[in-house]
Amino acid sequence: MLKYFQITRYKNSSEKKLAQSIKNLFGFYPKNISLFQQALTHSSAAKHSKSNERLEFLGDSILGTIVAEYLFGILPNKDEGVLTQVRSRMVSRVQLNKLAVKLGIDKILHTDIKGNISYALYGDAFEALVGAICLDIGYEKTKKIVVEKIIKQHFDINTLINEDTDYKSRLINFCQKNKMPLQFILLSENMDGVKKIYHIGIELNGEIIAEAQNASKRVAEQLAANAALEKLDILS
Amino acid sequence: MLKYFQITRYKNSSEKKLAQSIKNLFGFYPKNISLFQQALTHSSAAKHSKSNERLEFLGDSILGTIVAEYLFGILPNKDEGVLTQVRSRMVSRVQLNKLAVKLGIDKILHTDIKGNISYALYGDAFEALVGAICLDIGYEKTKKIVVEKIIKQHFDINTLINEDTDYKSRLINFCQKNKMPLQFILLSENMDGVKKIYHIGIELNGEIIAEAQNASKRVAEQLAANAALEKLDILS
Numbered sequence: 367m368l369k370y371f372q373i374t375r376y377k378n379s380s381e382k383k384l385a386q387s388i389k390n391l392f393g394f395y396p397k398n399i400s401l402f403q404q405a406l407t408h409s410s411a412a413k414h415s416k417s418n419e420r421l422e423f424l425g426d427s428i429l430g431t432i433v434a435e436y437l438f439g440i441l442p443n444k445d446e447g448v449l450t451q452v453r454s455r456m457v458s459r460v461q462l463n464k465l466a467v468k469l470g471i472d473k474i475l476h477t478d479i480k481g482n483i484s485y486a487l488y489g490d491a492f493e494a495l496v497g498a499i500c501l502d503i504g505y506e507k508t509k510k511i512v513v514e515k516i517i518k519q520h521f522d523i524n525t526l527i528n529e530d531t532d533y534k535s536r537l538i539n540f541c542q543k544n545k546m547p548l549q550f551i552l553l554s555e556n557m558d559g560v561k562k563i564y565h566i567g568i569e570l571n572g573e574i575i576a577e578a579q580n581a582s583k584r585v586a587e588q589l590a591a592n593a594a595l596e597k598l599d600i601l602s
Numbered sequence: 603m604l605k606y607f608q609i610t611r612y613k614n615s616s617e618k619k620l621a622q623s624i625k626n627l628f629g630f631y632p633k634n635i636s637l638f639q640q641a642l643t644h645s646s647a648a649k650h651s652k653s654n655e656r657l658e659f660l661g662d663s664i665l666g667t668i669v670a671e672y673l674f675g676i677l678p679n680k681d682e683g684v685l686t687q688v689r690s691r692m693v694s695r696v697q698l699n700k701l702a703v704k705l706g707i708d709k710i711l712h713t714d715i716k717g718n719i720s721y722a723l724y725g726d727a728f729e730a731l732v733g734a735i736c737l738d739i740g741y742e743k744t745k746k747i748v749v750e751k752i753i754k755q756h757f758d759i760n761t762l763i764n765e766d767t768d769y770k771s772r773l774i775n776f777c778q779k780n781k782m783p784l785q786f787i788l789l790s791e792n793m794d795g796v797k798k799i800y801h802i803g804i805e806l807n808g809e810i811i812a813e814a815q816n817a818s819k820r821v822a823e824q825l826a827a828n829a830a831l832e833k834l835d836i837l838s
Contacts, residue, residue, distance in 0.1 A: 420674065423682035427663075427670040434663040435736075438656065446659035500671075505741045553789075554810060565813070574790060577801070 387474050392495075392511050398502050405494035406471075408487055411478040418494035425497030428505070430457055432496075432512045440523065447585045451533075452526050454589055456517075460596045462489035465520055471495070533591035537568070540600060546570055550587055553577065568594040623710050628731075628747050634738050641730035642707075644723055647714040654730035661733030664741070666693055668732075668748045676759065683821045687769075688762050690825055692753075696832045698725035701756055707731070769827035773804070776836055782806055786823055789813065804830040 372395040376382045381399050388402055389395050396402050409417035433453045441449060466488035475491045477483060500508040541548035549569040556563050566586040567577040575597055578589035608631040612618045617635050624638055625631050632638050645653035669689045702724035711727045713719060736744040777784035785805040792799050802822040803813040811833055814825035
């Protein structure tokens with residue numbers, strides 16, 4: 367009855383269809399459907415409406431905070447370096463792009479691009495959807511949905527935790543096996559205001575293929591190694 | 603009466619004193635005082651208790667999201683590049699360190715450091731306090747407190763908005779006036795997964811003094827110029 371009432375609040379069949387997709391994905395009918403229309407509108411298709419870029423800015427931050435809160439709670443004995451690494455792995459571009467396609471966001475995103483569409487558009491749209499959800503129903507409910515419908519369904523935290531410190535070793539092993547000359551390079555060691563920031567690059571066959579920055583040199587190396595493994599497409 | 607009741611819930615005079623500081627700073631008496639003790643314990647003084655580093659990880663993310671939500675709401679016509687820049691300026695290390703001292707966090711932080719204490723410790727402790735507040739009373743109430751007690755009291759958003767696009771010009775003008783050879787250098791143009799990330803360095807007198815990364819080259823230049831201005835200590 368509630369469901370019937372709610373689905374009839376939408377103006378037309380296109381709104382109803384979108385509302386049903388949101389319900390299927392996240393378990394609720396949106397109050398403000400226009401937020402979700404915007405979240406699913408890439409700038410290429412945003413001629414008469416707003417694109418999803420502002421919502422992506424918001425959703426990127428909200429998603430990072432939800433993951434931070436979640437990891438803080440379930441990993442009470444891990445230090446902030448581990449939390450940073452696990453979160454970075456969970457919200458990496460590659461991970462979010464894959465997740466977005468798994469959720470079927472590629473099928474509901476509006477674009478006006480001829481030819482091949484970069485998967486990044488889907489990850490961006492997923493972030494924009496998180497922003498739209500938060501504006502529609504607030505942070506606490508969004509957190510619940512992201513934890514229950516996304517994190518618990520699509521991430522194996524145990525695997526992520528056990529993988530958390532061995533990106534550097536995995537990269538070294540892979541390169542040794544494949545006889546690829548590998549170097550971890552300290553690109554810079556700058557002060558960000560008053561804090562030292564280590565900027566590590568991964569050089570493979572003479573080319574910098576990935577980089578990362580962190581206040582801890584060890585964490586920066588792990589983040590850079592993680593990015594390199596993702597780029598080489600050898601992360602399980 | 604309520605105040606009296608609440609202040610008497612704490613075990614000893616040190617807890618009462620801290621609870622009063624939190625009330626003066628943020629307008630409420632903490633439920634879980636140990637979170638705030640931890641937030642104000644630097645790793646150097648954390649022999650028998652936990653340090654504030656995990657809370658700093660959490661608070662850094664929460665603060666960024668609160669600022670993102672706030673800017674999203676009050677700047678409906680600004681694009682995500684402007685939002686990114688204004689936020690970056692608000693939560694920069696230099697800004698947070700200054701803010702923390704203004705709030706008097708330097709007087710209540712526990713450290714065991716001999717000699718000069720880096721101001722970064724105070725900014726870190728402020729972030730850890732935001733993490734503690736969120737765990738104590740939830741995100742929505744934390745947002746209200748940060749917006750009312752911090753952002754509205756200590757940030758002039760109009761100035762920040764008007765300043766938002768001219769860091770590059772200001773840096774160029776400053777360097778021309780002072781006859782300092784300045785260069786914006788594209789350090790790399792890497793793919794972060796499938797998205798292009800521009801990495802801009804600011805070279806002054808032959809040395810890279812600041813850098814930043816962004817998917818927009820224009821925004822990366824502005825962020826790097828902002829960091830350079832902060833380092834040169836010529837931001838008003």
